[in-house]
Amino acid sequence: MNHWRILECLGQRGHGALFRVEDVRRPAEPLVMKISLRPGEGCFEDRVARLHAAHPNLARLHAHGRWTQPGGGFFYSVREDVRGLSLPAWVEAVNPTFLQIAALLSRLGALLDSMHARDTWHRDLHPNNIQVRESDSEPVLLDLRDGGNEALDSLLATPLSPELQVFRSPEALRFLRSNVGRTHASYRYLITDDLYSLGALAYWLATGHPPFSPSLASEQLHTAIELRAPVPPWEVNPRVPKPLGAIILRLMSKLPEARPYSGESLCAELMVAVSAGARSLWAKRVFDCAKDEVGQEVVPRCLLRPEPPSVALHPGPKLPRVVYFRSPAERQPSLAPSPPSKPRVVGGEFGGPPGPWSGMM
Numbered sequence: 001m002n003h004w005r006i007l008e009c010l011g012q013r014g015h016g017a018l019f020r021v022e023d024v025r026r027p028a029e030p031l032v033m034k035i036s037l038r039p040g041e042g043c044f045e046d047r048v049a050r051l052h053a054a055h056p057n058l059a060r061l062h063a064h065g066r067w068t069q070p071g072g073g074f075f076y077s078v079r080e081d082v083r084g085l086s087l088p089a090w091v092e093a094v095n096p097t098f099l100q101i102a103a104l105l106s107r108l109g110a111l112l113d114s115m116h117a118r119d120t121w122h123r124d125l126h127p128n129n130i131q132v133r134e135s136d137s138e139p140v141l142l143d144l145r146d147g148g149n150e151a152l153d154s155l156l157a158t159p160l161s162p163e164l165q166v167f168r169s170p171e172a173l174r175f176l177r178s179n180v181g182r183t184h185a186s187y188r189y190l191i192t193d194d195l196y197s198l199g200a201l202a203y204w205l206a207t208g209h210p211p212f213s214p215s216l217a218s219e220q221l222h223t224a225i226e227l228r229a230p231v232p233p234w235e236v237n238p239r240v241p242k243p244l245g246a247i248i249l250r251l252m253s254k255l256p257e258a259r260p261y262s263g264e265s266l267c268a269e270l271m272v273a274v275s276a277g278a279r280s281l282w283a284k285r286v287f288d289c290a291k292d293e294v295g296q297e298v299v300p301r302c303l304l305r306p307e308p309p310s311v312a313l314h315p316g317p318k319l320p321r322v323v324y325f326r327s328p329a330e331r332q333p334s335l336a337p338s339p340p341s342k343p344r345v346v347g348g349e350f351g352g353p354p355g356p357w358s359g360m361m
Contacts, residue, residue, distance in 0.1 A: 004033065004078070021078065023062075031062055032082075036075045057111045059131070059142050079142070084134040087127040091205065095289065095303055098241055099282040101205050102270045104139050105198065109263030111141060112194050116262075121189040125197035126167040127204060162214035162221060169196035170226045170254050177222060192256035195266070199251025199259070206244065207236040208287060208305035211252060226254070231309035238306075241281045243273035 003024050010018035010032065021033045064077040085093060094100075108130075115122065122129075122141065131140045165173065172193055179185040203211045211230035212221060230252060233245040247269050253259050260266040274282055290302035 006033070020081065030081045031078050032059075032080070033076055033078045035067060036077075055111060055114055057107055057138055057140055058115075059140050082131040082133055082140045082142070084132045084140070087130040087132060087139070087205075090132040091286075092301070092303060095285045095287055095301070096205075097283050097285055098206070098239075098244055099274065101202070101286065102244065102274055102282070104205070105202055106267045106270055107139050108141070108198055108201075109195075109266040111263070112191065112198065113263035116191045116194070121191075122194055122197075123189060124164070124167075125194055125201060126164060127201065130201075162216070162218070163210075165221060166210040166212050166214055166225065167197045167200045168225070169193045169256070171256060173222055174226055190256065191262065192259050195251055195259050195263070196253075196256075198266075199248050202244075202248045202251065203230060203233055206233045206240045206248065206286060207309075208303075209236065209308040211309070213308060229254070236306055236309050237286070239284050239286065241273070241277055243277055244270075247273060 004021045005024050005027075007020045007022060007030065010020055012018070016034045016036045019033045019035070021031050022029065023031065059082050060080040062078045062080065064075070067074045067076045084090075090096075096104075108125075112122070125141075129142050131142060132138070133140050169192065172187060172189070175185075175187045200211055203209075212224045212228075214221070216224065230249070233248055234240040234242055247266070251259055251266070260269060287303040287305055289297045290304055292298055
């Protein structure tokens with residue numbers, strides 16, 4: 001830790017504090033350090049470091065370790081300082097077309113495949129964890145954490161904010177609600193968890209709003225995420241092509257098996273939807289822009305987002321707070337369990353961006 005110099009504080013994000021730092025041994029290269037407030041973090045493995053270093057859509061990892069202090073200390077990681085705009089700022093500045101959104105989702109789907117092939121999950125996929133790189137307009141995923149297991153006591157010690165809960169899968173939130181008091185329980189993340197989060201992210205991109213309102217009371221929000229289908233994207237924003245809206249709804253299915261089974265299959269569905277649809281539908285900008293009296297766009301640009309999805313006035317069914325449930329597989333374990341299959345890696349060893357989407361960002 002003695003060779004890192006803190007230059008400025010960049011604020012808090014995702015259960016951690018961000019700082020711009022430099023290595024005193026190489027002071028010309030500014031980097032970003034995240035000090036984690038999540039007590040369970042800190043076990044990086046070689047495969048994660050290699051994935052950080054090699055994938056073009058993942059911020060390159062420079063170092064990781066523990067910032068020691070009396071009483072334990074904090075886990076830290078140092079990554080490259082990605083020059084560009086955060087995803088919300090990029091949407092404001094560019095007002096992308098639906099074709100650009102499809103290309104961005106395809107890039108992220110290919111990245112998820114490459115991560116999952118190495119038994120690595122992101123678990124915090126949301127707009128503020130994605131940066132659009134200035135040099136090539138590629139989406140870059142930030143703050144990757146290790147492995148697929150997460151201990152319940154770690155999650156409960158740093159509870160998710162409502163703004164992050166809307167991007168978590170129904171089965172992940174159901175696990176939290178159903179295992180209160182079981183401090184040794186751990187949730188096994190699957191590819192379907194990250195694909196659900198990608199669907200919620202796509203909903204936010206296409207409509208300007210998350211699929212469920214973070215302003216709901218906690219019980220109402222959990223009920224909506226676990227039991228209710230989101231309002232179709234084209235009903236919130238009539239500009240959304242219905243084939244894209246249908247893919248988003250499938251990604252956000254309450255049944256994990258009904259979602260696309262990999263990022264590669266998602267990319268194929270997007271390619272078919274774009275190829276079969278009218279070019280004019282996909283070339284539309286997501287939002288209209290405010291204009292002055294003579295019809296010229298006002299400067300600075302102001303996007304006119306549609307109204308958010310309506311919130312049900314009735315509270316809906318009340319979910320039990322604590323449910324102890326053992327699946328049939330746990331009650332009758334298989335004598336010879338088959339090893340979990342790994343998704344096929346797209347685009348070579350480290351899964352580069354699919355070729356058909358080149359230039360569309």
